[in-house]
Amino acid sequence: ETGVTQTPRHLVMGMTNKKSLKCEQHLGHNAMYWYKQSAKKPLELMFVYSLEERVENNSVPSRFSPECPNSSHLFLHLHTLQPEDSALYLCASSQELEAGGGDTQYFGPGTRLTVL
Amino acid sequence: TQLLEQSPQFLSIQEGENLTVYCNSSSVFSSLQWYRQEPGEGPVLLVTVVTGGEVKKLKRLTFQFGDARKDSSLHITAAQPGDTGLYLCAGAWADRGSTLGRLYFGRGTQLTVWP
Numbered sequence: 001e002t003g004v005t006q007t008p009r010h011l012v013m014g015m016t017n018k019k020s021l022k023c024e025q026h027l028g029h030n031a032m033y034w035y036k037q038s039a040k041k042p043l044e045l046m047f048v049y050s051l052e053e054r055v056e057n058n059s060v061p062s063r064f065s066p067e068c069p070n071s072s073h074l075f076l077h078l079h080t081l082q083p084e085d086s087a088l089y090l091c092a093s094s095q096e097l098e099a100g101g102g103d104t105q106y107f108g109p110g111t112r113l114t115v116l
Numbered sequence: 117t118q119l120l121e122q123s124p125q126f127l128s129i130q131e132g133e134n135l136t137v138y139c140n141s142s143s144v145f146s147s148l149q150w151y152r153q154e155p156g157e158g159p160v161l162l163v164t165v166v167t168g169g170e171v172k173k174l175k176r177l178t179f180q181f182g183d184a185r186k187d188s189s190l191h192i193t194a195a196q197p198g199d200t201g202l203y204l205c206a207g208a209w210a211d212r213g214s215t216l217g218r219l220y221f222g223r224g225t226q227l228t229v230w231p
Contacts, residue, residue, distance in 0.1 A: 004158070042120075043159075043204070043221040090158050104149060105206075105219060107158030 003027065004108035006091050012114045015081060021111045023074040023091030031096045032074040033105065034066060037088040049074065050096055081115045088112050119143060120207055122222035130230050132194055137225040139205035140187040146208050148181055148188045149219070153202040162190075195229045202226050 004025045013019050025032060034046040046060045049068040063085075065077040074091055092105040121140045129135055139148065147166045151159035163172050165181035165188060172179045176199075178191040192199055203226075206219040 006158075040223070042223045043206075045218065048218075088156075092158075104161060104164050106161065107151075110156070110158045112156065 004091060004093055004106055006089075006108035006111050008111060009109065010112045010114075012116065013078070013081065014116050015083070017081075018077070018079040020078065021076040021089055021091075021113075023076075023108055025072055025074075025091075025093035025106070025108075027093055027095075027106060029093040029095045029106075030071055031094045032068060032071075033092040033094075034074065034076050035090040035092065035107075037090055037110070043090070047076075078113075081113075083115050086113055086115045119220045120205055120222035122203075122205060122225050124225060125223065126226050126228075128228045128230070129195055131196055133229075134191070134193050135195055135227070136189055136191045137203055137227070138187065138189050139207075139222055141207060142186065143207070143209075144185050146185070148185075148208070149206045150179055150188070150190055151204040151206065153204060153224070154200075159202075159204055192227075195227075197229045197231050200227055200229050 007022045031050045033048050036044045036046055045058055047057055047066040048055050052068045052071055063080050067075040088110045090110045091108040094105045119141060123138050127135060147164055149164045150162045152162055153159040163174055163179045165172060165179055168183045168185045170181045176193045180189050188205055202224045204221055204224045206221045208219055
C-alpha cells in the first residue's frame with residue numbers, strides 16, 4: 001500500500017454507539033492530522049500530531065478522542081455523537097520542515113460518517 | 117470571516133472552454149497549495165507555490181502566486197470532463213509559531229465540465 005489509507009470508508013452509527021476511525025500513512029511522514037469536511041463549509045482542522053505528540057486541538061468536543069500510537073497510525077475514537085457530526089472525516093500526513101511554513105499535506109480518501 | 121476567499125463558488129462550462137478560479141486573502145502566506153477533490157475522495161495535491169510571482173504549469177493547468185503572496189489563481193486551458201471536481205486552495209502562515217503544520221483552506225470552487 002502506498003500513500004494514506006483510511007478505514008472504514010463508510011460508517012453509519014447511532015448516537016449511543018462507540019466506533020473508531022483508522023488512518024495509516026506509508027510515506028514516512030512525522031506529522032498526522034484529522035480534518036472534518038461538512039457540506040458548504042471549508043475543511044476544519046481537528047487535531048494535529050507531530051512525532052506522536054498532540055500539538056493542536058481546535059476546541060473539538062470531547063466526544064471525539066484522537067490517538068496516535070506511532071508515526072504511521074492515527075485513530076479517531078467516537079462516542080455519543082450527534083447527527084450534526086455527520087461529515088467526511090479526512091486524515092492527512094506531512095513531513096514537518098524545521099524551516100517552517102508550507103508543509104505539504106497528503107490526504108487519505110476519508111471516512112463518510114452518518115450519525116442517525 | 118473567511119481567511120481565504122475562493123471564487124467563483126460554482127462553475128459549469130462546456131468541454132474545450134478556458135477558465136480561471138481565484139484564491140484571495142488579506143494575509144501573507146509562506147506558501148499556497150492547490151488541491152482537487154472528487155466526490156467521496158480526499159483532496160489530491162496539484163501544486164505548491166512558494167515564491168511571490170511564481171508561475172507553475174501542470175499540463176493544461178497554470179498556477180500563479182501573487183507578488184505579495186496574498187492571492188493565487190488557477191487557469192485551465194481547454195477544459196475536459198476529467199477536470200470536474202472541487203478545487204481547494206490552502207495557505208500556510210509565514211510565521212508558524214505554535215500553528216505547526218497549519219493550513220487554512222478556502223471553501224473551494226466546484227467545477228463541472230460538460231462533454
